[in-house]
Amino acid sequence: xxxxxxxxxxxxxxxxxxxxxxxxxxxxxxxxxxxxxxxxxxxxxxxxxxxxxxxxxxxxxxxxxxxxxxxxxxxxxxxxxxxxxxxxxxxxxxxxxxxxxxxxxxxxxxxxxxxxxxxxxxxxxxxxxxxxxxxxxxxxxxxxxxx
Amino acid sequence: xxxxxxxxxxxxxxxxxxxxxxxxxxxxxxxxxxxxxxxxxxxxxxxxxxxxxxxxxxxxxxxxxxxxxxxxxxxxxxxxxxxxxxxxxxxxxxxxxxxxxxxxxxxxxxxxxxxxxxxxxxxxxxxxxxxxxxxxxxxxxxxxxxx
DNA sequence: CTGAGTGCAAAACATTTGCACTTGT
DNA sequence: ACAAGTGCAAATGTTTTGCACTCAG
Numbered sequence: 001x002x003x004x005x006x007x008x009x010x011x012x013x014x015x016x017x018x019x020x021x022x023x024x025x026x027x028x029x030x031x032x033x034x035x036x037x038x039x040x041x042x043x044x045x046x047x048x049x050x051x052x053x054x055x056x057x058x059x060x061x062x063x064x065x066x067x068x069x070x071x072x073x074x075x076x077x078x079x080x081x082x083x084x085x086x087x088x089x090x091x092x093x094x095x096x097x098x099x100x101x102x103x104x105x106x107x108x109x110x111x112x113x114x115x116x117x118x119x120x121x122x123x124x125x126x127x128x129x130x131x132x133x134x135x136x137x138x139x140x141x142x143x144x145x146x147x
Numbered sequence: 148x149x150x151x152x153x154x155x156x157x158x159x160x161x162x163x164x165x166x167x168x169x170x171x172x173x174x175x176x177x178x179x180x181x182x183x184x185x186x187x188x189x190x191x192x193x194x195x196x197x198x199x200x201x202x203x204x205x206x207x208x209x210x211x212x213x214x215x216x217x218x219x220x221x222x223x224x225x226x227x228x229x230x231x232x233x234x235x236x237x238x239x240x241x242x243x244x245x246x247x248x249x250x251x252x253x254x255x256x257x258x259x260x261x262x263x264x265x266x267x268x269x270x271x272x273x274x275x276x277x278x279x280x281x282x283x284x285x286x287x288x289x290x291x292x293x294x
Numbered sequence: 295c296t297g298a299g300t301g302c303a304a305a306a307c308a309t310t311t312g313c314a315c316t317t318g319t
Numbered sequence: 320a321c322a323a324g325t326g327c328a329a330a331t332g333t334t335t336t337g338c339a340c341t342c343a344g
Contacts, residue, residue, distance in 0.1 A: 019318060021324065040308085055326040060309060062324095080227050080333090081308070094272050105266065116281075119252065124286040125241050133278045134263075139271035166343060168299065187334080202301040207334060209299095227308090228333075 016069045023047075023054055027062050031072055031086040037093075037102040039081050075131060077102055090130060096138035105134065163216045170194075170201055174209050178219055178233035184240075184249040186228050222278060224249055237277060243285035252281065 009028045013020040026047050031038070038046070040059050047054055063084050066072045073085050075093060077100040092105040116127050156175050160167040173194050178185070185193070187206050194201055210231050213219045220232050222240060224247040239252040263274050 019323065021318070023325075053326070056308095057310075057327080058325055076223055076227055080223055080229065082227070094266075094270060094274070096272070097275070103270070103272075105270065107266075119241075119254075119281065123241060123250070123252065124289070125243070125250075125281070125283050126289050127241070127281045127283040128244070129283075130279065130281045133280070134266065134272070134274045135276050135278070136272050136274040142271070142273050166298065168343070170300075188332095200301065203333090204302080204335075205300055 037083040092132040095135050098141035101138045184230040239279040245288040248285045
């Protein structure tokens, strides 16, 4: 089971001082068990069967809270819709500009801590996190596409 | 003048088989003359004095067409609003998560052609372009922020 | 002259908000 | 018990669309 060697979702939320409601546990579990980088709407549809009355607003509030707590990361697909990832390790994303599918790229991050420090020094920004997005056609859309 | 050594906007549009309307010329000129990565709304407000009847829809259609033609690049600020840049050289962006200001980072792109080829081969994606976004506080917001 | 472009208003979405009701601790 | 969370509906903000009018080539 996915939690065998780690905290249960309940414990994780408590550890982060987040009140553990069934909805929040379900949302986190869904995110941690998929590689699909789901949108709020996908989360909503996916949990609909277990929580028929769950509202989109709850999911928006929840993912926002998880993001603030650093439990998940937010990214945007090619059409700008927010997508969520329970893998909080910075890692490049492959984004299909046709179907909006998002995959992870297994690769080292080009921005080391050193580089971030240099950027902070030279630009006067305070960089907190970075994202690398590679846009193009996914394997499926590549075949259908002729341009 | 900014065009002294290059094509006029009129010529550039014609070269790209884009019908050169006054609106399109004005939008492109505005983008090429700023480092601010403006949003559609900013472009709209900025051109309002010269084109009082210009509509937002025209600007949306125009930037989309320019993007498809490869004349500008689109990026998204921290709140997801689309922003535009007439500098089509891939370059990392610094994005303020408080005021949504976007600056360019003068730095080499970590993704060389070689790396893109490798990614294309190993992932079966066809990568067309990439974006590197560094999120944090800009110099102005850094000072105001206390957290 | 004619198809492409523009402006307007309405529509379509994604996301946020206010508030009464419910629930975890 | 009570502050915090949820669900609903309405509001907001951005982007898209349909269509009659206009204009660049």
